[in-house]
Amino acid sequence: MKVVVLGTGMIGTTIVSEIAKFEGIESVMAVDVRQESIDNCLKIARNPKVIGKTTSLSIEEDFINVLEGADVAVGCLPHSLSLTAVKAAIASKCHLVDLVGSMFIEKMELHTQAQEAGVTIIPGCGVAPGITNFLAAQGIELLDEADEAVLICGGVPRWPVPPLWYQVVFRLESVLGLYTKPAVAIKNGEIIEVPPLSELESLTFPEPVGACEAVITDAHSTAFTLKGKVGNLTEKTVRYPGHWEKMKVLAELGFLDHNPIEVQGVMTAPVKFSEKILSPKMKGVSNEDVTVVRVEVNGTKDGKAKTYTWEMVDVYDHERNISSMAKTTALPAALAAKWIAEKKISETGVVPIETVIVNDRFAPFLEALKELGIHIEMKD
Incomplete structure (x- = not known):
């Protein structure tokens, strides 16, 4: 399973490090516009599965160039680039977990296209939204x-x-x-x-x-x-x-x-x-x-x-x-990407996290977060 992480700031670097530890992950490509940021990410991840790639990430074609051939991507980008990343993921037939929750209506307008491409797009998958x-x-x-x-x-x-x-x-x-x-x-x-x-x-x-x-x-x-x-x-x-x-x-x-x-x-x-x-x-x-x-x-x-x-x-x-904040934002996205890769999440289209991590998936997802160090308690 090949994963691409778009953006290697604090959150992106954490996601790269955590996803690379998961079983069944063949490679993780860390993508950013700055080589310095990628170098720091590789240093922190310290995992042979991780490779880095610089690109401009300014137009949809830039995203397609790094997403083609990948199975799942995680978007850790500024809000202004989020919708472009979603469109590129659909065009590349690559599943996408996106940290950004803004522009929800515009993303939902791409639901049918994502379904036709057979991809899962999860917007706003961090701590809040997430x-x-x-x-x-x-x-x-x-x-x-x-x-x-x-x-x-x-x-x-x-x-x-x-x-x-x-x-x-x-x-x-x-x-x-x-x-x-x-x-x-x-x-x-x-x-x-x-x-x-x-x-x-x-x-x-x-x-x-x-x-x-x-x-x-x-x-x-x-x-x-x-x-x-x-x-x-x-x-x-x-x-x-x-x-x-x-x-x-x-x-x-x-x-x-x-x-x-x-x-x-x-x-x-x-x-x-x-x-x-x-x-x-x-x-x-x-x-x-x-x-x-x-x-x-x-x-x-x-x-x-x-x-x-x-x-x-x-x-x-x-x-x-x-x-x-980096941990509680990054780990839900990393876990959702893992679940997509394992086909535990199989719905296609633009599917907000609250429509998939509910009912039968709810307790197992919370337990998996707990194993990663995020403890959420139900209060009486």
Whole structure:
């Protein structure tokens, strides 16, 4: 079985390392635009199955050139390249597990093409979207009638420092996208858009997190796939107390706007200026982080009120020497790719993770994640 991993940043490198360890994997091609990134990936993976390849990854043909002949690919790319990767995977007749959950409607429009090509495309297969999605779907399946599903996730520093009490693990550009884009949710059975940074909620997670806050962020595919199965559904992102209020002030003042303005004769988007200013303020004092997940589904079972809750508190992985967010994002995608290769996932088309890791596949997938070091507990 031949695997291609598109992108060798922190997540891509983790996926390369983990997939190469799986039985039945013949080779793993690590693809990136930068040779330096590939060299670092090969150094970390330290596996003879892994080879590297540089390419521009700017047009669909670039992707096709590296996907042809492969069995499964995993996309670890910026959002702007995700749809191109999906199209190329279909054209190459290569299964694809994609970390990116955005542009879901555009990807679903390719469902029939993917089916005709006989390939499986799983979009948004990380921690959120990803783990949160199939936990919510399973909770809904367990109920006779589901009233509400709340999907909560967030990555926070193990040792937070002022003024923002947050450290960037991946791309700040992606983080700020959460703060500026309207969030899709389900309210009273209908899909709606909620303003960014809205519905602030205080909550608590077990140590080492403690008190924190969450606001509504985009529910990605679940707003569409679970509509009609649950009355209300929202996804929320966690930060330490005070962070959201400070970011909301910046948003209200226009510092997160994308429309360019003139500064001393140069046209600049305020958000790009803000990225430069905020980046050093979000470095943190340590690479150690914590990822939290809580998915709660309420409804009725056998005529009685019933709630299903799953929770995860995951810390920096010292054995692998990777952040918790890297681990909890990479391993679900690596495992899904493995299951496709083993034909444990056989559906073709564009199939969101919450439509395949449910019912009979749910417990085995959770157990496999546990064996890889991700522990998700069902709470009474």
